Amino acid sequence: MAHIKSIDEKALLENCLLNKEWAQKELYDLYSSELFAICIRYATDSNEAKDILQEGFIKIFTHLKQYNGSGSLMGWMKRVIVTTALNYIKKHKKTINSPLDYSNETLQESFDNINSYINTKDLMNAFMQLAYSYRTVLGLHIIDGYSYKEISQIIGIEEVACRTRVHRAKQKLKEILQFENNTVAIKNN
Amino acid sequence: MQDLENILTNAASDHRMAAPAEAWLFIADALRKRKKRRAAWLFLSLFALIFIGASSSYFYFKKENKNSIQNTVLANNKNDIGNSVPINEDKTEKEVIADSSFSKTNINRKITTLLKKEIKNINNTVNNNYTNKKHKIIENIRMNGVLEQETVFEKKSLIKKSKSKTSVRIIPASEIEEILVTEIAVTEPNTKINEPVITNRLATAQKEDSIKNNIVKKEIEIEKINNKEKVSPKKKSNWNIYLAINAGALFINSKNIFQNRNESLVGINQIGFTSTSNSSASSTSNLANANYQTGKQLSISLLLKKESNYFKPQIGMYLNYSSFNLKAFKATGAILDASTQTLDSSQTGNSLYAAKSTTTSNTLKIKNNLIQIGFSIGASIPLYSFKQTNKILLQTQVIPTYNLSQSIQWYDKTSTRYFTSKKLDNDVNVTQSTAILWQTNIKNRTVLIGPYFNFNYFKINKSLSDVSNIYTQSLGAQLQIKLKK
Numbered sequence: 001m002a003h004i005k006s007i008d009e010k011a012l013l014e015n016c017l018l019n020k021e022w023a024q025k026e027l028y029d030l031y032s033s034e035l036f037a038i039c040i041r042y043a044t045d046s047n048e049a050k051d052i053l054q055e056g057f058i059k060i061f062t063h064l065k066q067y068n069g070s071g072s073l074m075g076w077m078k079r080v081i082v083t084t085a086l087n088y089i090k091k092h093k094k095t096i097n098s099p100l101d102y103s104n105e106t107l108q109e110s111f112d113n114i115n116s117y118i119n120t121k122d123l124m125n126a127f128m129q130l131a132y133s134y135r136t137v138l139g140l141h142i143i144d145g146y147s148y149k150e151i152s153q154i155i156g157i158e159e160v161a162c163r164t165r166v167h168r169a170k171q172k173l174k175e176i177l178q179f180e181n182n183t184v185a186i187k188n189n
Numbered sequence: 190m191q192d193l194e195n196i197l198t199n200a201a202s203d204h205r206m207a208a209p210a211e212a213w214l215f216i217a218d219a220l221r222k223r224k225k226r227r228a229a230w231l232f233l234s235l236f237a238l239i240f241i242g243a244s245s246s247y248f249y250f251k252k253e254n255k256n257s258i259q260n261t262v263l264a265n266n267k268n269d270i271g272n273s274v275p276i277n278e279d280k281t282e283k284e285v286i287a288d289s290s291f292s293k294t295n296i297n298r299k300i301t302t303l304l305k306k307e308i309k310n311i312n313n314t315v316n317n318n319y320t321n322k323k324h325k326i327i328e329n330i331r332m333n334g335v336l337e338q339e340t341v342f343e344k345k346s347l348i349k350k351s352k353s354k355t356s357v358r359i360i361p362a363s364e365i366e367e368i369l370v371t372e373i374a375v376t377e378p379n380t381k382i383n384e385p386v387i388t389n390r391l392a393t394a395q396k397e398d399s400i401k402n403n404i405v406k407k408e409i410e411i412e413k414i415n416n417k418e419k420v421s422p423k424k425k426s427n428w429n430i431y432l433a434i435n436a437g438a439l440f441i442n443s444k445n446i447f448q449n450r451n452e453s454l455v456g457i458n459q460i461g462f463t464s465t466s467n468s469s470a471s472s473t474s475n476l477a478n479a480n481y482q483t484g485k486q487l488s489i490s491l492l493l494k495k496e497s498n499y500f501k502p503q504i505g506m507y508l509n510y511s512s513f514n515l516k517a518f519k520a521t522g523a524i525l526d527a528s529t530q531t532l533d534s535s536q537t538g539n540s541l542y543a544a545k546s547t548t549t550s551n552t553l554k555i556k557n558n559l560i561q562i563g564f565s566i567g568a569s570i571p572l573y574s575f576k577q578t579n580k581i582l583l584q585t586q587v588i589p590t591y592n593l594s595q596s597i598q599w600y601d602k603t604s605t606r607y608f609t610s611k612k613l614d615n616d617v618n619v620t621q622s623t624a625i626l627w628q629t630n631i632k633n634r635t636v637l638i639g640p641y642f643n644f645n646y647f648k649i650n651k652s653l654s655d656v657s658n659i660y661t662q663s664l665g666a667q668l669q670i671k672l673k674k
Binding site: 019021024025028032033034035036037040041050053054057058061062120121123124127138139142143170173174 | 194197198203207213223
């Protein structure tokens, strides 16, 4: 149940703006699973993800009056959570800026050579297996739609390095998927 | 061929993960606290506004009242005063009457003023009478050509004034009689001078004399009072006792509590550690995300201040109560790895407390109630003076303290147990206090009020080898009241 009827959402919003705890709890129950998935993407571990979720929801409830109704409430809440996560990323610049090996890079390579069918669950599992530094840039660029320039400013690296890292992340993701597919094939055989 | 990017985006949007149930508890708690803080600030602002409004109104109307009394008194006494007669070397009569403070000295001065006016009027009348008579006698003599009976009376004043004191010469009765006889003989040649006439005239003169004597006696009394005051003026003590109360917010960086830990996980009486078994594992912590936490501070002190126009030294006794909670993060069954600063779950059987700004399911709240006593040494200097009784002062104090509370406790919500730290170090505890105070006079009592900022330092002995330096800051309002009016 990711989305509720707009009329219910409006009533829920109004009660949340009046700081009614039951309304805030209901909103949390409705959207926390989806938002926690975003937190997991950007956290280094589950505890950090919980911290991001908690801080994010506090920001959502305290700044709820800034939501002016343009766009969906879920979209607005996602942006708040992503912003909270990005602040966390800024604090952990050292972790995500650990040196990576860029030797033998071919920038022309893409995702286009995946032959087997990929289900979303496997894909997300593979995505979560990526190193934090890869996962962050890939998530920001592919999933949340940030430009290379924006990502480079957030993380504090050169734009070129950012592009390279995204490309490398895609490659790694492909390798993981191929490895898992092969493993499944061997098991079936 | 599939577009993996699109699949990834779709996968992410459908991705769900169950959020931890205890996260909501933390969120709800934080939201409730925000509400309380907002209400508290609103109340404080309202109270401050009411206080400022009431104080301003009080002082404004007091000043207006004083001005109207002054104007009324001055208007009533304008004609009588005429040229101001100096009462003492410093103030004129006008100033004395306009002074609305009612000390004993001022009351005496007012009596002196009024009596002297009366004496002056009588003197003027007496003098005028004598002068007029003198003129009449001379005129008579000239008109009547009685040169051999020319008698010129010297003006005899019953009251002589000198610069230093009032002296009195009372004319004896015989002398008065002589004057009377001569006067009658010259001015009323047709009046028979006999005993009844003289007696009558004498009685009149004596009556007049007695009135003057009474006035003189009063004046002598006043003079005695004035001399007494001059001889033995009340010794004003230079030292005064003040009661000072500080109330404010306390700020502590909880990171300090847990910094520089490099000790074995042994025992229970160590801040941040509890162990179920002896472990040789050690860890260091360099905790990011440790926040400033806030608390409350209340202190009361008795100050002995030396009154002077400029530099005012002071000493005092000091009692302080500080209360703050520290949030800590507990990871059960894990240990903080020194190299990666991450939790290493391979180590079991130990619980580790680290200070983090956010909480998880294993949140701890560290309660800390410190009671300290000490003495203060300091001084204040005036920065600005306006009117006689209003000043802005800068006050600074150094306050070495001793911790009455011997340890810091904390409470584990999950295990519902209290843990106790090692003893607080009592070797070095000191507070440096700076305040900017507004000194004024409220109902004849000196009062000082203003903001203060304290910088506090004390130590905690976490283990035999490790001592933690704790720095706190506090900011609030100070109220000082002089105990003697």
